[in-house]
Amino acid sequence: MTTTTCADADADAVQDDTLEGRIRRDPARFRVLTGDRPTGALHLGHYFGTLHNRVRLQDLGVEVFVLIADYQVLTDRDVAERLTATMEGLLLDYLAVGVDPERSVIFNHSAVPALNQLMLPFLSLVSVAELGRNPTVKDEITHSRQASVSGLMFTYPVHQAADILFCKGNLVPVGQDQLPHLEVTRTVARRFNERYGPVFPEPDALLSAVPQLLGTDGTKMSKSRANSIALGAGTDETARLIKGATTDADRHITYDPEGRPGVSGLVLLAALCLDRDPHDVAEEIGGGGAAALKRTVTDAVNTRLAPMRARRAEYARDMGYVRSVLRAGNERANAIADATLTQVREAMGGLGRGPAS
Template structure:
């Protein structure tokens, strides 16, 4: 078996090739006739580990809406099984799932044009994973950056089998619904490359060279960096984020309690003043300004003026989303129907895929 090594996963040449394919995909998405000929299908999603925050809004939700609005067949996965890859307690996954769904709809995801489904509702994906596991090596999995990072952070804690096989689970997600385009940042490229390798290996080993699975392409996105209020990556669990489900008062309180420093004049200095720099970046995301421009505008107004300005732009910028989200959250029966219909469609596709795979494996009785 030919395996992916670190060079292939991380080299500049590999990135350049992915970048070139991604540029072509961007052109296809913008060309209705070409898009239809290529029969593109996007697969993307999130783990329901807690409330979505403004980082999700800027980095993924808006781009998904844009792709959907261009007429691309879009599948959005609520990756509930992946919640347990790296934690002992799953929390209230059901509440997180429906909260996530309310944010999807509030952001503009249209269930009539995008298929929203949950891992746990499509068991065929898990069955596909079994055959895909035969197409990868233990060494490949351990070289995956996500797995390597988790191993480095475990401090001696045993690595779960589910986390070790996480890249294969993702491949089953993508190939199970015949996703051909996966929007990712550069750090997630190795997952797409592993999926491409699995698709090729399946075709060679089990499909007599037929291109049953199309090797999916990464749609490299210039995701904006949305830092938390403390300068670190925004995360609900760290308490440094602004969740989309927060009220205006809760947002104001979160920003008011955020740490800054004692310097009166506001400057953009990420190394020396990470908290202030983060707030300036967030303001800029909502206003379209560079953080340096925001800093110059606030000047000697100090931390009070910075926090007041940040509170205003966030609450104004999220007002419409929050209004729509509240309306969806108040109708749980509708949310359940959206997920149920999405689950049904995704399962129909995955069931056909599993049937095709089992026939090629000689497992139809």
């Protein structure tokens, strides 16, 4: 017979009061805004960092909005190259990993004018100095491909605030490095409400529990660094990429992210694909060396991605349906954005409505 002590009951109550506990207890009260810039193929870092969590939240009953941030491509690029093909690739990846257009809204920036119009009143709520102090913007400017910084790059956090608040998003999955951006959104919402009346929620951050996934060169997996394994990659390409991954001279495999980043990144990738602890995976490989490690990773990745690849190929045979998903999502996003913009104008005393007819 199992008995429950007062201490156990107290512990359960504390657990239930966490953000995760509240999501599980009442998922319908949460609306998530998340998304990606269409600057290249989505990869395993995206899958374990955010895509898997989007599907999990959707399946719990949370309302999920997935943004294809096509306008934000221009924050660090002079032109948006191959935009249509990249956007369609994102759509295929979203559907393949399990984003369900019946339960989640997939849309793109340029198709929702009212969302982007929110930037104007939002920009009036933050100072130039505040934007300049944003550490994430500073880092993005440092790593920008452009010779000079555009105004869009500088105001990027405010554009993200419009992304989140147009649909009254109150939960945003982010990594630790994105917290300063979310704080701008919270500031915008709070100041708007104080100045014009309660319209927007102050969204909470849902931090990813997955450690940063490294690429095949031992640095952060990134579309721009040519070190990633795309979700749409075939089995042979995956094997080739993993075979060329950086390791070290120590034959005995251990999981030591600080001391052995290349080896540990591969161990972590295998562990995530196998739903196992990375220390156990490393111990099992032991003295098998880099060759055994890479075989383990290749098998784990290809097995994990196999059903997603099959679904992706099936959707790719009906691109008319895939495009209809985006059209339907854009219609839904436009209806919400128009209603929000109307509410904003009314709160601001009719500003932006034009003369009465």
